Amino acid sequence: MSEEGRTAFAPGHVTGFFTVDRADDPMEAGSRGGGIALDDGVEVRVSPAAERSVYLDDVSVDIAAVEAVLDALQATVEVRAQTPLPLGAGFGVSGAIALATALATNATLGRGLSADELTALAHGAEVQAGTGLGDVVAQARGGVPLRLEPGAPRYNQLDAIPSSARTIEYLSLGERSTPDVLEAKADVISTAGRRALSTVVEEPTLPTFMRASRKFARETELLTTEIREVILDVTESGGTATMAMLGETVIALDQGLSDAGYAEATTTSIRPCGAVLED
């Protein structure tokens, strides 16, 4: 046990397309689909403390998935998370906090769990909280993960589009509630998600990923008018963009948003590496 506490980082994760795979066991539940892990993510510092507290960007928060992770690790600690990412905008921030909290708490308290056990813990917590289905396992892997089978490690199956630390830009236009949307159109989403995944598995490249994601956004009618306009602007400027699921967010390869005149876009990059303990 270290009295000093430990820090862990988990990348943000934008989803291009997905399915909704319900199951009684949260280890089997989750989603198939594809997304991009981002260099912008969440850094979580965990320190031993007299009572439990969780802060996000210095504000006290109550995040169900994080509480569940701390319960499972029997952890009385202070959790301090920092992120440049907007909340509720499709970056998987809750999953990233849950995963980084699991890694840092395990190291701080010497709980002796393996990497996959910690991923499974955060995945199950996120699924049960209803705040995400596939972000955690993608954030544990990094890069451009393809979720071929849903669930936690051991149950799921992952592959990835080979990728470098290519520049990604993003622009968030607002918030969107994850559970409401999932509830309302799970079947339509899953049908379109399976089709998109099959296209990308056939040709696992970034251009195919972006094209399949745009088609998914249209087929599921998750694409809003505002998002559609931004994507069209990027396309007309010769760039490639799509919508981050589920958020009012556009992501573009390279400087696609800046090139289309969206000077307020944020620049990050693909993060080839998954969640990791820091020194």
Add this chain to the structure above:
Amino acid sequence: MSEEGRTAFAPGHVTGFFTVDRADDPMEAGSRGGGIALDDGVEVRVSPAAERSVYLDDVSVDIAAVEAVLDALQATVEVRAQTPLPLGAGFGVSGAIALATALATNATLGRGLSADELTALAHGAEVQAGTGLGDVVAQARGGVPLRLEPGAPRYNQLDAIPSSARTIEYLSLGERSTPDVLEAKADVISTAGRRALSTVVEEPTLPTFMRASRKFARETELLTTEIREVILDVTESGGTATMAMLGETVIALDQGLSDAGYAEATTTSIRPCGAVLED
């Protein structure tokens, strides 16, 4: 297809303990065990060319696993690999070259294979060449991978010891031929390897990994007198060291070798990230 060529990096990998799992299908063959992916690795540049050539540190080389990867990708390219790691000393250099060549060639020639397909290709090439059993899948994952089941992705099962980019030192005393040793004592190795893996799965931490690795080295009698003396020196200085399988190489956590007076030791670190394309 890019006329410019692409570069990929694969980490070095030192094995602490392993089993020998033969199978007719190279996708099922391999080994279980545990190792550490290192920031010192192999950078491979692949460029379109009129005829095939492979260079390691600017010397023309014939590496069976690399040739097999290029055959499978039907690639007429120039391959230029650079590494600070010594050859035949237990760092999985041939596996790293094969894997980085697969990633860079796929990107250069637009072959459209997935990350796991490229890992499987390099793994199979390495197994058939007889130059390694488990390095490639470990190098694809990064960190401190535990190979719970042998073989290529889809057939195997990996987990990992949660780890940061902790400092590692290494010292190589000479070369050792992989195939000879494997042939001579596969049964003894596998029995000790299964025992070590079981110990580390029970408590997936770096200190347990190092202890299980030392026990494996003794039980298999792969530990030479020279290596044993260096490990003892590190232990007496309060550090933690073990032998890299299969090489006349000692690895130590932190500055364990320097602290024990081995000023000629090389410093690197654990590389939490696996093999990756570069920009």
